[in-house]
Amino acid sequence: MTTPRHPDGKRAIPATTRLGKYDQAMSDTTETTPGWLTEDELETTRARMPILYVEAVPVRVDDSGEVTSIGLLLRIGADGTISRTLVSGRVMHHERVRDALLRHLEKDLGPVALPRVPPSLQPFTVAEYFPTAGVTPYHDPRQHAVSLAYIVPVTGDCRPRQDALDLVWFTPAEAASPAVQNDMPDGRGALLKQALAHVGHSY
Amino acid sequence: MTTPRHPDGKRAIPATTRLGKYDQAMSDTTETTPGWLTEDELETTRARMPILYVEAVPVRVDDSGEVTSIGLLLRIGADGTISRTLVSGRVMHHERVRDALLRHLEKDLGPVALPRVPPSLQPFTVAEYFPTAGVTPYHDPRQHAVSLAYIVPVTGDCRPRQDALDLVWFTPAEAASPAVQNDMPDGRGALLKQALAHVGHSY
Amino acid sequence: MTTPRHPDGKRAIPATTRLGKYDQAMSDTTETTPGWLTEDELETTRARMPILYVEAVPVRVDDSGEVTSIGLLLRIGADGTISRTLVSGRVMHHERVRDALLRHLEKDLGPVALPRVPPSLQPFTVAEYFPTAGVTPYHDPRQHAVSLAYIVPVTGDCRPRQDALDLVWFTPAEAASPAVQNDMPDGRGALLKQALAHVGHSY
Amino acid sequence: MTTPRHPDGKRAIPATTRLGKYDQAMSDTTETTPGWLTEDELETTRARMPILYVEAVPVRVDDSGEVTSIGLLLRIGADGTISRTLVSGRVMHHERVRDALLRHLEKDLGPVALPRVPPSLQPFTVAEYFPTAGVTPYHDPRQHAVSLAYIVPVTGDCRPRQDALDLVWFTPAEAASPAVQNDMPDGRGALLKQALAHVGHSY
Structure with a gap:
């Protein structure tokens, strides 16, 4: 794939290129050109505006809708x-x-995970990642990101791509355990526990 | 099917037998014996306690979770x-x-409607049906019913049974129209409009 | 105050009289006569129907609505x-x-706690207390209770009455600590943690 | 007050200066310098990123939390x-x-409206204002704005400032009436009706 060019002639790069550990989860490889920002523009914007994110907790459910396991990406x-x-x-x-x-x-x-995006846009919570640690439970050294968080049942076959090594399914109790929580820094473990609480599991 | 008998010897009848128009939607024909009340007991209870109900708005959604149609039972x-x-x-x-x-x-x-009961028990609203009209937008002359209301995508084939004549699918705009709303008395039309508002459609 | 009499002449007693530890939190001393059940009726009903409850998590909030402390009744x-x-x-x-x-x-x-009951009836969760332990995280040996749970800011002076010894305010972190959680059996600690998660605090 | 200058020497202007009817509701006159964008930067960003907004429906409630009236700004x-x-x-x-x-x-x-910002960040809905009309019920010709919408009881004295002519209180029924809805273009009337539905009023 050739590198697309921005209409104004400057070399455009995907918004999330050159990012670290955290960002690998968010590479936006399917972005179309108009939505792209030059690298400088993105850096500038990140220092000036909160950036809107979505976050999904992939879950398996039984016939009654009860959550039986939670899928976490390993990176x-x-x-x-x-x-x-x-x-x-x-x-x-x-x-x-x-x-x-x-x-x-x-x-x-x-492509065959068959996610069931919920019919309502009401998120179970809004997670505010601040560049300064401690303002909220969520932290992103790179930017101020505001994330709408949803629980999304998936029914198909999950095949993580490129940057993710694996998708591992945990029971609700395992997902809330220190072993798993310790692997989810910067408030992501907290957000997962909020999701669990929302579906009736609190530990 | 023979009429079951209550353990204490009194003739037990299903909780919702002998009910009018409204109740046809709620006949609990699959109830097991321990949950049954004698007719007198049910009448007594209905005059003394709020009765807990669930209510589901069956919807069809597209791949992105957007509601495309709403299923209403015709009686x-x-x-x-x-x-x-x-x-x-x-x-x-x-x-x-x-x-x-x-x-x-x-x-x-x-049996093959394949409903997707939501992973969270948080209802989009709680509808309070009062025996006295006008206390809330919902009315049930027979009892004080408190109903937890959910939006439930269904993906399979819907085949209404026994007391329902038909299941008809409407677009969100049709479901909110006076023609349909007029067929949904006692606050059910209002509840449907609340469900539509919750999924982003308000008219 | 004299003991009211049920219209049919049987001696009526408040619905929650003669109850144990758990019930002291729920004595309905302000009930009016029509809502009362005779003791036998209540026992019968409790064995036949889910009983509808409400549950409130009293909180103090700062000007921005952030929860600063949670009030728990000591019994x-x-x-x-x-x-x-x-x-x-x-x-x-x-x-x-x-x-x-x-x-x-x-x-x-x-009477001067000045609670701010939320404008929407959408609860943050529905807690299902089963007489059989283990069906859900909530347990009530006495009955099947279904509880609509709300977070309620209070701004006035709280003076617990009669059966409660005291109202103690905890920070969110304290409320989620094992010391406090251990004093909240039968799923009430879990419900409190769900409330905390709903307002952005998960531990 | 003198016009602040952006650190890089370019003349900085408040983010929402020079905006039309719609924007008068959003002038950010209390912004501090670091959050400001130059006019060109804001225009550029608006063409590239969704902009995060909050939206509040000011309401009066009675002691039980029931909404009695809704406050709308007249411009x-x-x-x-x-x-x-x-x-x-x-x-x-x-x-x-x-x-x-x-x-x-x-x-x-x-300054003396005494708003009660809700303890939970879970909005009642997320309104997506698209620069292209018809994608969603919400439209903003100027930008792609994503708005987290909350119902906020206010208990104090409301004194609209500067650009707003007046704050007028309506009953829920009036707020949903065509007369009021017609004065709320670009989906704002729809959002108001969603708020009403969320607090139990649907028309």
Whole structure:
């Protein structure tokens, strides 16, 4: 694939290129040109505006809708550290929230995961990632991101792509355990526990 | 099917026998004996306690979760009047809310409707049906019913059973139209419009 | 106050009289006669129907709505055991959910607590207390209770009455600590943690 | 007050200067310098990213939390057209959603309105304003704005400032009437009806 060029002639790069461990979860490889920002523009914007994200907690449910397991992506950072993340990524210009959810679910879980994006846009919570640690439970050193968080049952076959090593399914109790929580820094473990609480599991 | 007998020897009848137009939507024909009340007991209880119900708005959604149509049950009352209703019914003793939802969905939509009961029990609203009209927008001359209301995507084939004549699918705009709303008395039309508002459609 | 008599001449007693530790939180001393059940009737009903409850988590908030502390009622059971509970109680016949909330808040926190019952009836969760332990995280040996749970800011002076020894305010972190959680058996600690998660605090 | 200067020497202007009818509701006059964008930067960003907004429906409630009236801001556009709007505005960089809500409520309703920002960040809906009409019920010709919508009881004295002519209180039925809805173009009337539905009023 050749590198697209921005209409104004400057070399455009995908919005999330050159990012670290955390960002690997959010590479927006299917972005279309109009939504792209030059690298400088993105850096500038990140220092000036909160960036809108969506976050999805992939779950398996039984016939009665009860959550039986939670899927977490396993990633290895540039420094070799292991982390587990939820499905997440930016909402692009002129993209609906539910289309962004669907796009990131497909990107992270593959084309046959068959996610069931909920009929209502009411999120179970809004997670505010601040560049300064401690303002909220969520932290993103790179930017101020505001994330609409949803629980999304998936019924198909999940095949993580490219940057994710694996998708591992945990029971609700396992997902809330220190072993898993410790692999989810910067508030992602907290967000997962909020999701569990929302579906009736609190530990 | 023979009439079951209550353990204490009194003749037990299903909780919703002998009910009018409204109740046809809620006949609990699959109730097991321990949950049954004698007719007198049910009448007494209905005059003393709020009765817990679940209500489901069956919807079709597209791949992105957007609601494309709403399914309404068509019924003909003893007096020949036509009405449209949502899926609803009582929660039985020792029955989980999500099992009650599933049971009533199967009862009203048939065994292959494949309903997707939501992973969270948080309802989009709580509808309070009062025996006195005007206390709330909802009215049930027979009892004080408190109903937990959910939006439930169904993906299979819906085959209404016994007391329902038909299940008709409407677009969100049609469902909110006066023609349909007029067929949904006692606040059911209002509840449907609340469901539509919750999924982003308000008229 | 004299003991009211039931219209049929049987001696009527308040619905929650003669109850144990758990029930002290729910004595419905302000019930009016029509809503009362004779003791036998209540026992019978409890064995046949889910009983509708409301539950309130009293909180203090700062100007921005952020929860700064949670109020828990301290009680001493007949056997001397200490427990902490939320505000809770039955919804009576012909009583709106929001009126039941207000009544139980006044009963447990006194007349000048100035609770702010939320404008929407959408609860943050529905807690299902089963007489059989293990069906859900919530347990009530006495009955099948289904509880609509709300977070309620209170701004006034809280003066617990009669059966409650004290109202103690905890920070969110303290409320989620094992020390406090251990004093909240039968799923009430879990419900409190769900409330905390709903307002952005998960531990 | 002198016009602040951006650190890089370019003349900085408030993010929402020079905007039309709609924007008058959103002038961010209390922004601090770091959150400001130059006019060109804001225009560029608006063409590339969804912009995060908060929206508040100011309501009066009775003791039981029931909504009794809704406050709408009356504005006169440059072309003399009258419109009614909710409280709304951008979330700034490094600003919490609840602080943005509070800031815009103070800006639009004055310093003694005493708004009660809800304890949970879960919005009743997410309104997606697209620059292209028809993608969603919401439209903003100027930008792609994604708005977290909350119902906010206010108990104090509301004194609209500067650009708003007046704050007018309506009953729920009046707020849903065609007369009022017609003054709320671009989906704001629809959002108001969603808010009403969420608090139990649907028309």
